[in-house]
Amino acid sequence: MRNIVVVDAPSNLGLRPPAPGTVPGCHKLAGALREQRILQRLNAVEGGVVVPPRYDRGDWREGDGVFNAAALAAYTRTLADRIEHHVRAGDLTVVLGGDCSVQLGASLALRRIGRYGLVAIDASPDFRHPGNSDGVGAAGGEEVALATGRGQADLTDLEGLRPYLRDEDVRFFGIRDYFEEERAELADLKIPVATVGDVRAEGAGALARAAALSYAAPGLDGFWVHLDADVLDPDVMPAVDSPDPDGLDHGELLDLLRPLLGSPLCAGLTVTIYDPDLDPDGTAGALLTDTVVAALTRS
């Protein structure tokens, strides 16, 4: 059995302030899941905490590009150093965010090592970029576009490694059926998308097994799984910055995660976006932890 290593990446640099003068609470995700004893329940190795820089958007205004960009760039490299170490050691690395921008740290780490894919399990594809929007700013809604080389070079071309991921190596699961514009762009780019409707029609387990197998192709070294908690239906996961209705239930998410995380080609998992500030009694966080633990352990 491979070691499971848990690394905290408590960065909220990629989201807008939830209210003026406040910062996003998703940096508390890691603490909340640890409080649910995720480390002990996974029998995981302690991977420590990669401490992020201060959240300070300064005098950023709409039109200025991605906010917190210098801090995001620095953090992506530091987080990549930590993840790279564990991937090279053959560990299965579980990164507790944080917002979705922490996924850039994983993508940079994997690009340093070889050619890896990304399975993004998310309500929305986080694919905003200057080519499809005037509203670029929050990297947590843009990280897959950035990782595939779209957007400002201070984030997309770290260490001269643009793109960290190739379009053809990305797969999306759980995108809402009503995101028609986004789905059309991804279809043009030939990036496979399984919407919530597709997951129900074809079966989560079958789709996930096929995705895992698709990375066994020559030239590929493996893949990473990115989980944005907002892929879940707001009924069971209301504690996210932008809840989108008609999402997955926990059973469907578990059926997606199991074959992916069980694959020897899977290098790791990022868990992002759950915001304990929006979950005062902790129920949603406890259920999220249960599903992640179940996906990584044999029942």
Ligand SMILES: NC(=[NH2+])NCCC[C@H](N)C(=O)O
């Ligand atoms: N859950 C997320 N990925 N949030 C990131 C940003 C979401 C927000 N709708 C935006 O695009 O700005």
